[in-house]
Amino acid sequence: MDGHARRSRRETPRDVVRFYLLDHRTPVGKAIDIALLALNLLFVGLFVAETYPLSAAVQSALWSVEAAVSVVFLAEYLLRLYGARDRTAELFNVYSFVDLLAILPTLAVLVLPVSSVAANIGFLRAIRVVRVLRFYRFTRDEEFFFGTVSVGTLRVMKLLLTVLTIFFVAAGMFYSFEHRVNPAVGTFGDAFYFVVVALSTVGFGDIVPVTEAGRWVTVAAILAGVILIPWQASKIVKEWGHRDKVNVTCQNCGLAYHDADASHCKSCGHVIYQEYDSRE
Structure with missing residues (x-):
């Protein structure tokens, strides 16, 4: 009980936010991953759909959805900055830059006195295509919500x-x-x-x-x-x-990954004591 209390006191809101934005194992972390992936797919799909001839009502509905998704992504961006251990590094992180750039045209329409039509022309439309780069955030490491x-x-x-x-x-x-x-x-x-x-x-x-x-x-x-x-x-x-290498590091020169039957480092000749079954 005391240990739990001490651990709880050490956990700040920033720690909690950072944990769940990076977590892939807990139900909450998995739910956040799945939701962000689905919203990414929707965000990209909206860009494609808006290039086709649509009625005014459908265009208005798509714009409302795009605006809502952009606000969610803005909240995610701000939460990542808030929870980061090094906010300056997070701010200039390439993933963070892409996250902000992807929603910039939509946010410009919401905040600045420009129409939604203006977001579909010239420089703003060209920027919107980078939203597909958001998917690279899901390939930072080997862990996903469905496993490793x-x-x-x-x-x-x-x-x-x-x-x-x-x-x-x-x-x-x-x-x-x-x-x-x-x-x-x-x-x-x-x-x-x-x-x-x-x-x-x-x-x-x-x-x-x-x-x-x-x-x-x-x-x-x-x-x-x-x-x-x-x-x-x-x-x-x-x-x-x-694939056939064994992850053993030479204590003398630091070379990692050696042949399965190696007894000496192929770089410096130091004995690495690699176990090998002679029956194989």
């Missing part, structure tokens, strides 16, 4: 997320710059189709960029695909190459 995955599985997930992110961000940017002047780009689906065809080097030619910005988005997407996808894939290959 291996490092190899996590890297495969990051590779798939990288591919989808490149496609989505490029399609969103391309749509933002092209849909008003390019008759072939009427919806997000048209832009996504173009990006997939362009990045896969198929190049049917039925959709081509007509704006300078659209061309630069295409170039940037191709370069990102050439650089980022092999980089992520190399991590997976490296992980697979170490």
